[in-house]
Amino acid sequence: MTHQRAASSPRTVLELFWAFSWLSLQGFGGVLAVVQRELVEKRGWLSNEEFVEDWAVAQVMPGPNVCNLALMFGDRHFGWRGAAAALAGLLALPLVLLLTAATVYGQLAGHAAAAGALRGMGAVAAGLIAGTSLKLLAQLRQHPLGLALVVAVALGAFGGLVLLHLPLAVVVFGLGGAACVLTGWRLRRGASS
Structure with missing residues (x-):
């Protein structure tokens, strides 16, 4: 990117x-x-x-x-x-x-x-x-995950906070951490191709 x-x-x-x-x-x-x-x-x-x-x-x-x-x-x-x-x-x-x-x-x-x-x-x-x-x-x-997956992560964060009433730390570290790992994997994969 x-x-x-x-x-x-x-x-x-x-x-x-x-x-x-x-x-x-x-x-x-x-x-x-x-x-x-x-x-x-x-x-x-x-x-x-x-x-x-x-x-x-x-x-x-x-x-x-x-x-x-x-x-x-x-x-x-x-x-x-x-x-x-x-x-x-x-x-x-x-x-x-x-x-x-x-x-x-x-x-x-x-x-x-x-x-x-x-x-x-x-x-x-x-x-x-x-x-x-x-x-x-x-x-x-332009995000490495692509717009569809980024929107899915955003909706997941919204759902976790608003609908499921999960603590902010759980959403940030859980969903945010998973998004960071997946983004890093996609960037490494894209750099090696």
Whole structure:
């Protein structure tokens, strides 16, 4: 499988900090849609292929996905300083906003309008995640397992989590591990032919 490389990269640690700050300020309710749009489509720091691979690694590592991605991305470009800058950019301004919002919400928690606003934000977040998933689906056509098997794995994960109520660790290590082994086998088989 050939990989398209990103066209550019961050020029300074400060640029990296502000990029992740801007990214985090847009990511209310989840950042997957925002991360892909900012790093791939707007800035061109990652290709779609690189994003899918990095996001997959970030998801299986312990901790918040986007924090893992920020650490990996920052380290790749500027070492430990880049990792610290990307993570600080991701967390500093949202922390201030969260503390402010918590204070305001403490005053308004009993109002019906506040509860309605939170439910509305949940619907928007679900739509953003669904939209980004559809964008990334195109990349899965190039996956070594083939689109049909990848969709079967995705449906298996959905079924395991939503329908069978299996623990996330069981799905990630069981189904995810099997998909990794099968992908490695297919890549080795393809390289030897």
